[in-house]
Amino acid sequence: MVHLGGRDRAKLERVARLAGKAARIVVADITTRAGIAALARRTRAGLDILVHSAGLYRQESIEAINAKAWAELDAVNLHAPVILTMACLAQLRAVSGQVVFINSTAGLHAGPRTLAYAAGKHGLRAAADALRQQVSPDGIRVLSVFPGRTDTPMQRAILKAEKRTAPPGTLLRAEDIADMVLAALKAPRSSEVTEIVMRPSKPLPAGR
Ligand SMILES: NC(=O)c1ccc[n+]([C@@H]2O[C@H](COP(=O)([O-])OP(=O)(O)OC[C@H]3O[C@@H](n4cnc5c(N)ncnc54)[C@H](OP(=O)(O)O)[C@@H]3O)[C@@H](O)[C@H]2O)c1
Incomplete structure (x- = not known):
């Protein structure tokens, strides 16, 4: 599974479509605590x-x-x-x-x-x-x-x-x-x- 992070939902969805079912998006601003937490939470199940x-x-x-x-x-x-x-x-x-x-x-x-x-x-x-x-x-x-x-x-x-x-x-x-x-x-x-x-x-x- 690929998790794609960024602030722009529409852009992430376009890229995710290219990757097919194997991609999920995370709308997150990496300069904020909330953004970092959202990304880290998403990878709790495992991160290679x-x-x-x-x-x-x-x-x-x-x-x-x-x-x-x-x-x-x-x-x-x-x-x-x-x-x-x-x-x-x-x-x-x-x-x-x-x-x-x-x-x-x-x-x-x-x-x-x-x-x-x-x-x-x-x-x-x-x-x-x-x-x-x-x-x-x-x-x-x-x-x-x-x-x-x-x-x-x-x-x-x-x-x-x-x-x-x-x-x-x-x-x-x-x-x-x-x-x-x-x-x-x-x-x-x-x-x-x-x-x-x-x-x-x-x-x-x-x-x-
Ligand atoms: N293009 C070049 O010539 C070049 C050369 C050498 C190195 N690089 C490096 O390569 C990397 C990718 O650059 P690029 O050329 O693809 O640049 P780009 O086209 O401007 O894309 C930058 C990406 O960073 C994301 N981003 C920016 N601020 C963010 C934030 N606060 N939170 C989450 N995401 C954020 C943007 O996503 P959203 O807007 O959706 O948030 C965008 O997808 C950068 O580190 C750049 O310094 C680029």
Whole structure:
């Protein structure tokens, strides 16, 4: 059974339909206690794999960063995945489960105008590393994934703001990332894939 979490019921129902009878939705804002509790409650019957993919993006000059907007980014990109993992630890321990953090190449290298986003993603990498060291003895595996630009609504908004278009082959597809994550999750239990770095095979032409 797959439990799909997010705030937008209609969007979740669309994705659930693609997955067929094996999917259930949980309408939850992961920045709230109620949202975390709803997701953790749903997994009480068992949780093999927890995938953190929710994210927020902002791009701005250092002068434009403000504390409120930065806190909103960190709430989704850094704090929520850690808090949700903690809420699900007992279920994960019971079955030697696996945790996947969808990070970003910004979690490895900070670019210009991405201070707040990149700092949060660097923090998420550190959180995953610390978690892994703590839960490895329980047989839990922790994977961080660092994708480059990927064709999603988030990336389409970024390209629009940058006034750029992406020629074919210059963006990853979400399914490319899913395939790599699945391969890592299926790796024999004698091993652990801890990090995956992915980028589109063709570079995006430089912006104006
Ligand atoms: N697209 C890229 O180029 C790219 C590159 C590297 C890394 N990433 C990372 O990949 C992950 C997925 O991003 P994406 O490109 O798929 O972004 P997206 O198209 O904007 O989707 C983000 C998802 O996060 C969910 N979300 C946001 N705030 C939430 C909240 N408070 N509670 C629950 N769900 C929330 C949204 O669902 P609802 O709106 O329904 O709540 C939405 O489904 C993110 O961590 C992002 O940082 C993306």
